[in-house]
Amino acid sequence: MNLVSIKNLTRVFDVSKPWLNRVIERLPKRMLTAVSDVSFEIPERTTYALVGESGSGKSTIGKMVVGLLRPTSGNVEIDGVDLVTESDAAVIDRIRTDIQMIFQDPFASLNPRWRVRDIIAEPVAARGGNTDGLAERLLEQVGLSADDVNKYPHQFSGGQRQRLCVARALASEPKLIVCDEPTSALDVSVQAQVLNLMSDLKEVHGLTYLFISHDLTVVRHMADTIGVLYLGRLVEEASPDALFTTPAHPYTAMLIDAAPRLDAFGREVEPPEGEIPDPIDPPKGCAFHPRCPLATDICSAERPTLQPFNGGRVACHHAGQVALKGAA
Ligand SMILES: Nc1ncnc2c1ncn2[C@@H]1O[C@H](COP(=O)(O)OP(=O)(O)OP(=O)(O)O)[C@@H](O)[C@H]1O
16 A cells, blocks of 8 residues: 555745845746656555755655645645645644654754753654653664663764664654655765664564655665656656666666765765756756757657656656666
């Protein structure tokens, strides 16, 4: 059964400068479509990874799923309840407790003046739940010590702080955790430990993850399905195996080819080629065509729709014609 069902999700931001619109009458508003007509489903107890470059709309989707942002149009169904159209506040409240979010920066998302005990127990205490021994139990589950309950966030390393965030997210026994780049602020060696912990906890607690990352290699081993976003649209969706061996979209191939090359300082050596277009004025037809090695006339004229392909879905006029550099 699907825990999450996203249908035709769209979010437009008004990025006009109000003062300019006041000075110049009838100046058209500048509208930025951050997410456009995105649909996907996440079956219970599985991990769906959303991957794309900066600005592709990943965080905007994550925020709409947890209810931090309202969609311009489309639907977000969690556990059979459409959070966009549901009017019963009690039902929405029940669903919201089933959803937690973990952010990229573990320090910014932990109150520096609170002890770990209060940070972890707060979501449960706020609902009048029983917090006896809760923080101690969760600390042990995330690989920290129960003796740490009286410490403050600054007394932990980056990786440990992200473990605290995981413990806090688990406190209210959620069904779905939306993870927005949870390991990208961490050292590479610590990243793997936190990812392994999250995979283990998924099995133990029967969790479902929506995992957001700009890095395909991070999600390769933990995702059941990967959705590739480009300029707010889903351009490919497939299992990690299919995606890495036979990417159907040239953008996916570009991301794979650019993936894990790090220099001695852990910086990406080879970013994907070409510039990301202006999202306020995206290219006509397929938004990827100015960067695409396979582009032909049809690509600048007609936007390809997402179609079933090789067990997944792809939006490309030349689906399946790509070759990975590494495979050449
Ligand atoms: N509150 C906002 N107001 C105006 N524009 C926004 C807002 N939030 C996001 N955007 C724009 O929407 C687009 C998608 O942003 P989003 O943060 O969802 O992308 P992302 O893929 O998560 O990128 P990153 O990895 O850099 O966070 C970007 O062009 C961004 O500038």
